[in-house]
Amino acid sequence: MTQRADANPALSRPAALLPGGAVAGGARVAPRSGAVSVLRGGGWVLMAAAALAAPRVLTSQYDLNVLVTLAINAIQATGLAIVVRAGRLSLAQATFGGIGGYVSGILVMQYDVNYWPALLVAGIVAASFGILLGLTSLKLQGFYFAIATFTFSQIAIIILSAWRSVTGGLSGMFGLPVPPAIGPFDFDDPIVYYYFAVLVLIGAMGIAWLCSSGTRFGRGLTVLGEDEVLAGAMGVPAIPYRLAAFAISSFVGGIAGSLGTHFIQGISPTDIAPSVSVFIVVMVMAGGVQMLLGPVIGAAILTAVPELLRVSAQWSMVLYGVFLLAYVFFFRRGLLPLLDSGMLRLSPARWAPSPGAAAERPAFAPVPAAPAQAARASDVALAFEDVACAFGDTRVLQGVSFQVRRGELRGIIGPNGAGKTTLFNVITGNAPLTAGRVLLDGHAIRPSPARMAQRGVARTFQHPRVLTTRTVAESIRLGAELVGSRPAADYLDWVAEMTALRPLLDVPGSLLSHFERRRLTVAMAIAGRPRILLLDEPLAGLDDSETHLLKDRVQDIHRRLGCTLLLIEHKLGVVMQLCSRLTVLDYGHVIAEGDPETVARDDAVIQAYLGS
Amino acid sequence: MHLFVQQVINGVLLGGMFALMSIGLSLVFGIMKTANFAYGALYMLGGYVAYWSSVLLHAPYPVAVLAAFVVMFGAGILIEVAGFEPLRGNEDATLIFGLGLALVLRGGAILAWGSQSRFIATGGPGSVEIGSFIFPTARLWAGIASFAIVGAIYVLVSRTRWGRVMRAVADNARRASLLGINARVVYWLVFGLGTGLSAVACVFLIPVFSLSPTVDESALYIGFAVVILGGLGNIVGCAVAGMILGIVTTLAYGYTVSTIAPVFPLLVLVLTLVFRPQGLFGTRGRLA
Numbered sequence: 001m002t003q004r005a006d007a008n009p010a011l012s013r014p015a016a017l018l019p020g021g022a023v024a025g026g027a028r029v030a031p032r033s034g035a036v037s038v039l040r041g042g043g044w045v046l047m048a049a050a051a052l053a054a055p056r057v058l059t060s061q062y063d064l065n066v067l068v069t070l071a072i073n074a075i076q077a078t079g080l081a082i083v084v085r086a087g088r089l090s091l092a093q094a095t096f097g098g099i100g101g102y103v104s105g106i107l108v109m110q111y112d113v114n115y116w117p118a119l120l121v122a123g124i125v126a127a128s129f130g131i132l133l134g135l136t137s138l139k140l141q142g143f144y145f146a147i148a149t150f151t152f153s154q155i156a157i158i159i160l161s162a163w164r165s166v167t168g169g170l171s172g173m174f175g176l177p178v179p180p181a182i183g184p185f186d187f188d189d190p191i192v193y194y195y196f197a198v199l200v201l202i203g204a205m206g207i208a209w210l211c212s213s214g215t216r217f218g219r220g221l222t223v224l225g226e227d228e229v230l231a232g233a234m235g236v237p238a239i240p241y242r243l244a245a246f247a248i249s250s251f252v253g254g255i256a257g258s259l260g261t262h263f264i265q266g267i268s269p270t271d272i273a274p275s276v277s278v279f280i281v282v283m284v285m286a287g288g289v290q291m292l293l294g295p296v297i298g299a300a301i302l303t304a305v306p307e308l309l310r311v312s313a314q315w316s317m318v319l320y321g322v323f324l325l326a327y328v329f330f331f332r333r334g335l336l337p338l339l340d341s342g343m344l345r346l347s348p349a350r351w352a353p354s355p356g357a358a359a360e361r362p363a364f365a366p367v368p369a370a371p372a373q374a375a376r377a378s379d380v381a382l383a384f385e386d387v388a389c390a391f392g393d394t395r396v397l398q399g400v401s402f403q404v405r406r407g408e409l410r411g412i413i414g415p416n417g418a419g420k421t422t423l424f425n426v427i428t429g430n431a432p433l434t435a436g437r438v439l440l441d442g443h444a445i446r447p448s449p450a451r452m453a454q455r456g457v458a459r460t461f462q463h464p465r466v467l468t469t470r471t472v473a474e475s476i477r478l479g480a481e482l483v484g485s486r487p488a489a490d491y492l493d494w495v496a497e498m499t500a501l502r503p504l505l506d507v508p509g510s511l512l513s514h515f516e517r518r519r520l521t522v523a524m525a526i527a528g529r530p531r532i533l534l535l536d537e538p539l540a541g542l543d544d545s546e547t548h549l550l551k552d553r554v555q556d557i558h559r560r561l562g563c564t565l566l567l568i569e570h571k572l573g574v575v576m577q578l579c580s581r582l583t584v585l586d587y588g589h590v591i592a593e594g595d596p597e598t599v600a601r602d603d604a605v606i607q608a609y610l611g612s
Numbered sequence: 613m614h615l616f617v618q619q620v621i622n623g624v625l626l627g628g629m630f631a632l633m634s635i636g637l638s639l640v641f642g643i644m645k646t647a648n649f650a651y652g653a654l655y656m657l658g659g660y661v662a663y664w665s666s667v668l669l670h671a672p673y674p675v676a677v678l679a680a681f682v683v684m685f686g687a688g689i690l691i692e693v694a695g696f697e698p699l700r701g702n703e704d705a706t707l708i709f710g711l712g713l714a715l716v717l718r719g720g721a722i723l724a725w726g727s728q729s730r731f732i733a734t735g736g737p738g739s740v741e742i743g744s745f746i747f748p749t750a751r752l753w754a755g756i757a758s759f760a761i762v763g764a765i766y767v768l769v770s771r772t773r774w775g776r777v778m779r780a781v782a783d784n785a786r787r788a789s790l791l792g793i794n795a796r797v798v799y800w801l802v803f804g805l806g807t808g809l810s811a812v813a814c815v816f817l818i819p820v821f822s823l824s825p826t827v828d829e830s831a832l833y834i835g836f837a838v839v840i841l842g843g844l845g846n847i848v849g850c851a852v853a854g855m856i857l858g859i860v861t862t863l864a865y866g867y868t869v870s871t872i873a874p875v876f877p878l879l880v881l882v883l884t885l886v887f888r889p890q891g892l893f894g895t896r897g898r899l900a
């Protein structure tokens with residue numbers, strides 16, 4: 001291998017291999033639009049036209065009923081997708097719908113409330129139950145969360161069946177009135193009901209857009225759904241974000257449930273059984289949870305197909321099951337992404353010639369630390385006072401005390417199992433601080449991942465964690481945005497340049513090599529211009545030339561950003577060159593501290609590394 | 613006081629049944645870390661295998677039980693090989709596969725056999741009197757049989773070489789492979805055993821809970837409740853949790869209205885999930 005290709009394998013990657021064949025060299029981190037979005041736009045227009053024209057084509061009473069059901073299911077699925085995107089699979093969406101239906105039904109029938117305010121109350125009550133369930137169960141993961149929602153659903157059914165005086169018990173409520181007319185629009189007419197449901201669906205999709213790609217909150221949620229630990233390091237607090245997502249999702253569920261209940265003019269506990277919730281899960285998954293239209297398409301297909309086949313409830317249950325099995329084995333990203341990648345393949349953009357791969361130097365580069373900052377260089381940026389960390393009886397860190405001055409590049413070294421990574425985890429709240437204090441700028445902190453990230457403490461992980469579904473450019477932008485920083489586009493270009501990622505901006509994280517991932521983690525960490533940067537073995541697993549390149553870049557980044565940098569590294573030669581001071585850990589204790597030469601001669605250090 | 617004692621004894625018997633109902637789920641969940649959401653449906657299917665072999669083939673009761681075990685053991689291996697094995701490590705996909713399979717089996721069962729409740733005829737008197745306490749025979753036998761089976765599984769897992777192999781795989785499948793254990797085959801057998809046991813459980817409990825395609829849902833949530841309360845893959849935990857839930861259930865039926873009574877065991881599950889998700893006997897692991 002030639003030295004050049006070795007030093008930067010990224011540059012030697014043929015541009016034609018880049019997915020979508022989009023612009024490679026000289027690319028900017030700032031978002032662009034492409035030819036694919038035109039095709040996607042076409043898809044949207046087609047969908048909208050179909051939704052508007054449907055009741056003109058399908059005119060029988062039966063068809064119209066199916067259409068209304070379809071639209072309501074689509075609202076329900078769109079609502080559920082909000083929480084699924086945040087990484088929690090709920091089996092209680094139909095229950096939230098049922099709560100909405102019961103609330104508006106009871107208000108209208110027993111308290112003579114007008115339907116429209118009752119509809120709003122239905123959504124709010126459902127959201128409150130969502131928050132209640134979320135508070136008790138969102139800390140659970142995977143199966144356990146699903147089981148918690150399943151149990152919630154069972155409890156709701158039992159209570160609704162038992163509370164006969166209010167809910168009508170097992171037979172439920174019937175004879176509910178349709179919503180009152182608005183002006184000339186009479187809701188006895190299923191066409192009016194349909195268009196109204198479509199309107200609500202558009203609103204729900206708007207909410208779903210705000211909760212995914214539309215806002216910083218939404219983008220944080222989707223990152224949370226991908227990798228909770230990484231999201232924490234990027235400044236996204238898991239519990240509050242998920243709680244909000246769950247509340248919003250159950251609000252939408254409650255509204256949809258109420259609309260459905262008043263359309264069929266009745267509700268009973270069987271309407272909210274877990275299996276009904278599973279049907280909604282099927283719709284979300286089948287259509288493609290990550291896309292805004294996915295749940296809608298899923299709901300459309302799974303509502304229409306059983307009706308088209310005129311099958312019984314049992315057959316449609318089997319059909320839904322088969323669909324789920326097929327989904328798991330054949331199209332795990334959903335039908336819509338399948339279609340989307342099909343369009344991508346046909347799109348002319350794929351064959352568009354790439355502009356030259358040579359990236360010009362970015363116009364912008366942060367200046368080396370200003371004199372004003374240098375003057376404060378004696379300040380302590382980070383201090384540990386008698387810090388301890390224990391997991392049960394296993395004490396990983398004990399009595400760790402040292403200080404890191406502002407702007408310093410401190411190396412943390414020690415044999416395997418010394419507690420170096422745990423030290424980082426304690427700073428960022430990923431591991432418990434069982435005793436002692438961590439001081440940031442002289443103030444004691446209660447570390448939690450997201451809070452630390454937002455206070456300007458960025459970190460990388462020993463095993464490079466990247467967002468597999470995002471492109472390099474998206475990841476870098478998210479890295480900046482989610483910690484709440486709004487850097488200039490030039491700064492992000494500089495970040496990409498420093499980490500030699502400019503030729504890879506359009507490559508998704510899943511396709512990156514180990515070295516590329518390493519660089520991306522560094523890029524994401526510095527994208528938010530951190531004050532303190534914690535790099536956990538950035539050079540692990542790299543060959544000599546890769547090490548050489550990244551080492552220089554780390555030094556450059558440190559100098560230009562003027563940040564305080566803590567570096568865990570096993571490659572001692574590199575540490576000796578880069579760091580002005582070293583802290584040596586062994587068995588959870590600090591055994592030496594000082595400039596590299598002193599540390600290298602320290603007897604305790606030699607003994608720790610070589611044994612006695 | 614008499615009512616209380618009677619309800620507690622009933623609760624212990626019911627608890628044994630709950631433990632039996634969930635032992636298959638617990639084995640699979642504990643050893644393979646696979647939450648099988650089709651468990652309830654497979655349980656139900658096992659019941660039907662025994663029912664039809666008893667009704668159509670006039671198999672005697674023990675033969676019907678054995679047939680259910682063997683058929684579902686095979687079915688379990690098949691499902692593991694075709695479904696869960698390729699999805700291992702992906703929790704969402706595992707969960708959805710289970711839900712999908714459950715829908716197919718339940719819908720299929722209703723289509724094939726209708727949704728009416730069925731019983732396997734067992735002779736004998738309707739109830740036994742011991743002292744001043746009355747026990748329906750069906751419940752008494754089901755309870756006793758449950759404890760016997762759960763005890764046998766406990767001995768199998770904790771006292772035999774086979775059990776040691778299973779525990780090694782549960783602890784760390786990859787390391788067990790390095791010791792010459794074929795973890796894949798252990799997984800097949802454990803899944804087969806779990807599914808077979810669920811079938812046996814269903815057959816034994818038909819006289820008490822009857823058999824219909826909708827028993828799957830209650831089996832599934834009782835199974836998960838017991839497994840979570842007892843702690844993952846802990847058989848003693850399974851028995852104790854079963855008894856706690858059994859006693860809570862019978863006391864709830866004894867002292868509250870029957871419509872609201874089913875809420876109480878579920879509340880126990882909720883409290884467990886909130887305050888001690890690792891369960892009574894579990895260690896805080898990967899779930900917290």
